[in-house]
Amino acid sequence: QVQLVESGGGLVQAGGSLRLSCAASGRTFSRYYMGWFRQAPGKEREFAAAISRSGATTYYGESVKGRFTISRDNAKNTVYLQMNSLKPEDTAVYYCAAALVLTVATMVKSEEYDYWGQGTQVTVSS
DSSP states (O other), X not given: OOOEEEEOOEXXXXXXXXXXXXXXXXXXXXXXEEEEEEEOTTSOOEEEEEEOSSSSOEEEOTTTTTTEEEEEETTTTEEEEEEXXXXXXXXEXXXXXXXXXXXXXXXXXXXXXXXXXXXXXXEEEO
């Protein structure tokens, strides 16, 4: 069992930056692939980024590529999402998720993840 707790959301102006954190419980954090998804009101949950168990490989959704950076610190059981050049369309609830098994083909699918955090709101004003 893994419990995930996101933090770092808030209100920011367009062009600004935020850094989200997701703290995981347990001693098996390094066994999990980690991902960030987001969901805006009235829209489906959207893949933002994922990272391999070691942190050596990262993947991004097209809408955030070049602006967001995912990273992890296995010693601290934490995954991060650095968000730069934020746009109003980035406004959403951001969720972190953990998966024991992922492939390049499945990492964008929310149903492939085993555990989810409660989400943190990010609001970007224009």
